[in-house]
Amino acid sequence: MTxxxxxxxxxxxxxxRTAPLTVRDGDATRDHPIESFYFEPFDTESEAGRWLSSWVRGPLLDVGAGAGRHALVFQADVETVAIDVSDALVAVIRDRGVRDARAVDMFSLREAFDRDRFGSALAVGTQLGLAGSMQGLRRWLGxxxxxxxxxxxxxxxxYDPSHEASDDLLGYRPDPTRGLAGRVFHFVYEGAVSETLCFRLFSPGRLREATVGTGWTLADVRRSDAGTAYYRAALAKRG
Incomplete structure (x- = not known):
């Protein structure tokens, strides 16, 4: 894989880097903002940073850790394991100072880790959508x-498909089922094209529905500014 x-x-x-990283769907393209998405320091004192930090307890699993911006901060207080499927990214995460970074597919958690290994997890980067379906989401949550x-x-x-701004997403695919949609695109860099990435977008209500029978409950939802469909959701184990 390239x-x-x-x-x-x-x-x-x-x-x-001498060329942009481009997101492409057919003839539609956008440059992906690498600096702000992956290398801007995580601000624990911002409102969003305090909210995210309030859900972290050790040991922490950082799923799809990117360049390690969250793991770099949280490892100072709790044991943190950062995983990503990309060997290139894992090398970057380690070089930046994350003490435990591993090449692990997020859909192979049972094979990679023991039962009850972690006290909390982050999967921030919309990679949740790669579960592909409600059934796939339930399986991953399990x-x-x-x-x-x-x-x-x-x-x-x-991204919440029920939000009016959702159809502004590059690669957006509407769905007649309420609270669900798709998103399809490729990454392109220096002439190399990634495999097709097919995301399933879930509204908070659909995410709540998917937690049933998995051991999780939807505890809180934090939405982005009014102009975007992006949101973060906190999950907690059922008592």
Missing amino acids: DPFGRAVADHYHDR DLAFATDAEATAVVDS
């Missing part, structure tokens, strides 16, 4: 429940 996304982020980190203890919390994120 991994244009991982290579672009790594090249940016090593100050050797796997995350396996790898976390009885008092665990988690923060995940998505």
